[in-house]
Amino acid sequence: MTNLYNDYPVARERNPLYEIFILVMFVLIGLFVGYFVGVMIALVVLGFDITSFQTVLTNPTANPDAWNIIMILQAVPALGAFIIAPLIYTQTFANKPVQSLNTSKEVWLIPALLCAFLIIAFMPFNALFIEWNSKMNLPAWLEGLEQWMQQKETALKELTEYLTTFDTFPQLFVGFLVIALIPAIGEELLFRGLIQPRMYRLTRNVHAAVWITGFIFSAIHLQFYGLIPRMLLGVLLGYLYVWSGNLWYPIIGHFTNNGFTLLMIFLHNRKAIDIDIEATSSVPIGTALLAALVTGSILFVLKRYYFKKETSTA
Template sequence: MKGFLPRTLHPGLQILMLLVFLVAGACVGLAVFYALAQGVFHTSGVEAGNAMLNPKAYPQAWPLLMTYQGVLLFCACAGGALALASALGYRWAEYFNPRRLGAGWWLLAAAALIIVILPFMSTLIAWNAGAHFPGALHGFEEWARASEDRAQGLTTFLTRLTSAGRLVVALVVVALVPAIGEELMFRGVIQKNLVRWFSPHVGVWLAAAIFSAIHLQFFGFVPRFVLGLVLGYLYLWSGNILVSMAAHFTQNAFQLVILYLTQHGQFGWGFDPDATEPLPWTLVLPSALLSAGLLYFLHQRMTAPAAPSAMLTLSSQGVAVHRNEPSA
């Protein structure tokens, strides 16, 4: 496959080119959204824009906003990352999966890790939500909290899962699309090139910081940064984007399912998935220990050298076994 960009393009320039493709993808996404708004929802572009600004005033605001979120994120993030790989002359699997998936259970283990680590993450969420900036930045802190309160209002509106159908739509838009699009962009392109540019650990940490900062939630920066580290190291160790995608999808999907069950009275013990208070230490401590153990286990398994393959040949002397040792 031949692309119009050289494969030897500097990592920094590859990241810059990604930004170009992101903008192009976002433009395509907006065009697709407005076409769907008019063709499916019979809503003009002006009405669609007003619905996004004041969703409670428009009966069709929920499906419109979900369509907007899903289409724009997929076209910008996934489309931009895939376009860059093609422009460099790579097949998508070749660019984003430098290693074949070692075993199917890697995906299940990555998903289990995300669930196990959630109680520990609640302590980071609580600490970061209550953080305060120095006095000189008091004005910025007030602006940041007001911005996040507005964003939380929109999130609350979108996660009002009044039916099973809404849950399915939310799982696609809020869980599946970000798992694909954000992992292709942040881990598949940005982290990959930062690792090439600097070093494996520097690349993972810088990509995690960018991943958290770009969400523009200052009082949720630390837990999202830690999540970015987990996703980054899973990709670094496994060499396969499907592993970090499985973990990312589980992170969002698990919370949506818990939220849906809570809203429909399935949790009678007072669990509030939107709360920022930490869970009891009797859950946090085992969560931290189990998460550390599972991370160590996955690191050992995913980075272990592949076993040499064996080839059988038949001759007059019987069956002979020839082992193909992995190249250094």
């Protein structure tokens, strides 16, 4: 097994579940502080009072400044919870430099481009799971839970559609920053960089660590009708980290997934393309199988030729 999952001696003395618990506490504090700072920015910098601020959150389409405020409330808490808090945890509680998360220090252009293309190639194949998961039905005795899940899914879908309706290129740039870049860096730092190695120390099985972390990564989004496809994306990113030994490769993949989706939405809304990437309609089986073949081929090339040194004992 590569030394990607070897912690410093002080870390090995702790129970990994205890470490994850403390990490979650850091994240929750970061989320709370980030949300407080975001609200203060909206109230003080943008000049909103608390009454109009509450109106914006309950009925954003009625206020022209709502998009900016909600973007702030997306960006600042995400920075606090997924980037600042994990960095503080790493430097203080784990007592190790953040550079130690990478056993391979170099990021090369060709494998980076392959990671980006891998995610795009994976999308048509993953669309089969998106369609299947979106049609999930629970047993009758879980009707109450199903209704709550559907309401949650509808609310999140409406919010996503609102935030990704970009009227200008500056809004598209802000969208790339808030919806693509910050989550790519923060979620990969938290899930792949910190949680996944601790899951390995808990299970002593690299595949279990990757899949469990992928499930947690998906479940934390609270979008139950996209649980499986997002988990598969997390698993793909998890293996990129294990094989490469460098967190930047899954970050590149994560950013590509979010950024490419935003770009396709922008182009579709402007009638530049006919493809609706958010549609859950059926993908032709031939297209899905071709996508699976291309995905597998890229994974083979990455693992066999570019990440070979890191995977020789994995």
